[in-house]
Amino acid sequence: MAVQPRPVDTLTAQFVQVGEPFVEFAPLLPSGSFGPFRSLGIIDTAEFAKVVNLIQLRSSQSGVSVLVREDVQSFDATLNVGIFQHSPENMQLIFASSTLSSIAGGTVSVVDDAFTLTGSPRDFLDLTNQLLDEPLTSLTAAEILAEAVGTGQGGTFGETLGDFALDFKILVIGDVTLYTETSVLGVVTDRTADLVAGVPAATEIGINVGATTTSGQITYPAGEAPASGVTIAVTYEPTFAFVENTDFTVDPDDGRVRLLSFETATPSTDELREFQPMEASYDYTAVTRDDINPYTQFVFQGKTRVRLLTDIGINLVWPIPRTSIRITDDAFTFNRDEFQVSTLAIQLLDAGGAAPFGVAQIYQETP
Numbered sequence: 001m002a003v004q005p006r007p008v009d010t011l012t013a014q015f016v017q018v019g020e021p022f023v024e025f026a027p028l029l030p031s032g033s034f035g036p037f038r039s040l041g042i043i044d045t046a047e048f049a050k051v052v053n054l055i056q057l058r059s060s061q062s063g064v065s066v067l068v069r070e071d072v073q074s075f076d077a078t079l080n081v082g083i084f085q086h087s088p089e090n091m092q093l094i095f096a097s098s099t100l101s102s103i104a105g106g107t108v109s110v111v112d113d114a115f116t117l118t119g120s121p122r123d124f125l126d127l128t129n130q131l132l133d134e135p136l137t138s139l140t141a142a143e144i145l146a147e148a149v150g151t152g153q154g155g156t157f158g159e160t161l162g163d164f165a166l167d168f169k170i171l172v173i174g175d176v177t178l179y180t181e182t183s184v185l186g187v188v189t190d191r192t193a194d195l196v197a198g199v200p201a202a203t204e205i206g207i208n209v210g211a212t213t214t215s216g217q218i219t220y221p222a223g224e225a226p227a228s229g230v231t232i233a234v235t236y237e238p239t240f241a242f243v244e245n246t247d248f249t250v251d252p253d254d255g256r257v258r259l260l261s262f263e264t265a266t267p268s269t270d271e272l273r274e275f276q277p278m279e280a281s282y283d284y285t286a287v288t289r290d291d292i293n294p295y296t297q298f299v300f301q302g303k304t305r306v307r308l309l310t311d312i313g314i315n316l317v318w319p320i321p322r323t324s325i326r327i328t329d330d331a332f333t334f335n336r337d338e339f340q341v342s343t344l345a346i347q348l349l350d351a352g353g354a355a356p357f358g359v360a361q362i363y364q365e366t367p
Contacts, residue, residue, distance in 0.1 A: 021308040021316065023081045023346065025093075025325065028301040037305055040090060041083040044343060049076045077348035077357070079306070080328060086342070088290035094342045096327055098297035105288035107133065112279040114142060117259060119274040130255035133283040139248055139257070141238040142277035143177075144168065148233050149218065152181070152226025166216030168276050170238050172209050173197040178235035179205065181226055200224070211271050240271045247271075255284065300325040304346055306360075318360040322351035 024037040053071040083090055092100045108129075115125045150164040170176065179192045191205055199219070200206035206219040218232075226232060242248055247261040257280060262272050304323040308316040323346050330343045350356040 021306055023079065024305040024307065025323070025346070026303050026305075028303075034303055038087065038089055039085055040093075040344065041081050041085060043306065044080040044082040047076075047078045047080070050074070051076060075350070079304075079346040079348070080330075081344050081346055083342040083344060088292070091290075092292055093300060093325055093344055094327070095292050095294040096296070096298050097292045097294055099291075099293045101291045103286070103289050103291055105286045107283050108286045109137075109281075109283050111137075111281045112140075112142075113281065114277065114279055115257070117262070117272060117274055117276045117278060122258070124251060124254075124256040124258045125278075127255040127257060127280055127282070129282075129284040129286075130253060131285040131287070132250065132252035132255055133285060134250055134252050135244050136248075136250060136257075137281040137283065139242040139278065139280050141168065141240055141272070142279045143235065143237040144277070145235050146178075146180075146233045147235070148231065150232050152228055152230035152232070164218035164232055166207075166218075166234060166236060168236075168238055168273050169211060169215035169271060170207070170209055170236055171211060171215070171271075172239060173207060175209070175239050176207060176234060176236040178233075180233050182231045182233070183227070184229040238271070238276075298326060304348075315363040316360060317363070318358060320348055320358040321355075322349040323347060324349060 020042040022042045023040045025040050026034040026037045029035055050072050051074040053073050055069040055071055056067070083094060086094075088100060088102075110127075110129060113128050115127060117125065144167070147167060149166060173195055176192065176195055178190070179195055181189045181191060183189075194204045196204045196206050197209045198206055200221050202221050203224065204221070205224065206221075208214045208217045208219070220226075240247075242261075244250065247259065249258050249260065250256070251258070257278075259272055259278075262274075301322075301324050304320040306316065306318040306320065308314075326345050326347065328343045328345045348357055351358075
């Protein structure tokens with residue numbers, strides 16, 4: 001075999017493996033061929049055992065004597081490997097995953113990322129992503145679908161405000177896209193075309209608009225109030241125009257928005273109300289990553305190469321033609337120390353032929 005140089009990555013502060021027997025693994029691919037070798041880590045322990053069957057032969061002489069013969073049934077060899085190099089491919093082995101997907105980085109556009117206001121204007125509200133590219137493409141109040149605003153009481157309201165009001169303010173009548181009344185018999189009447197701003201005429205329905213304390217309240221002229229039992233639902237989207245650093249501020253690194261124009265418990269002329277659903281559109285910088293679905297595969301087939309390479313002294317290269325990898329019974333935690341030394345068990349398998357477990361090559365010194 002040609003001279004085996006030491007890999008560069010075993011000489012760094014992160015991978016202190018000089019003079020240690022380290023292990024490389026080449027996975028068996030669905031095509032039947034093997035992938036390239038990749039470095040896993042150093043041998044933590046090696047366990048070699050044989051499984052035997054004891055045959056007892058009873059003699060035919062007077063008295064009883066027993067001859068025990070050992071019949072070797074199988075050979076079991078396991079290398080426990082401490083994983084120092086947590087590459088995505090090695091993490092796939094540690095997480096026992098049949099999947100590994102590379103997600104490319106770059107600028108990603110997000111449209112209408114939903115979030116909800118809290119009861120405090122001081123709260124930063126989390127968006128789905130981080131590393132935003134300021135400014136936001138848009139910040140809007142979300143559409144409110146089929147909000148139930150009340151049930152007809154059969155009364156005559158005239159110009160008096162009744163119990164019918166939207167949860168959130170609207171500035172113009174065009175914010176309302178659907179107004180329906182449903183009778184107790186299930187008959188739906190769409191009266192959106194009859195909506196007007198402010199005071200309604202005899203056959204119309206009025207909705208107060210503008211950033212006022214009564215914005216969104218519904219009025220009916222005499223004789224037009226919904227009959228008793230009629231349910232009222234309204235779909236609308238408040239069309240506020242938000243200006244950064246006036247109405248909101250952005251924390252781009254953590255992907256957070258803070259609203260500055262905000263209505264609290266006391267009604268005012270401010271636009272937004274507590275717990276109002278919002279939507280933000282923006283660009284963010286996605287970081288390249290690898291996604292792994294843990295614990296979908298428990299054994300990995302492949303071949304292994306053990307290498308012990310020193311500056312002076314004995315060097316060992318042992319290609320093992322058939323192995324499998326599995327998670328050990330050792331505890332695996334995510335704390336800072338133990339996570340750095342995960343353990344996998346490599347099982348030596350019988351590959352058949354004259355050298356079923358490969359041939360270990362020992363060199364007396366480094367050339």
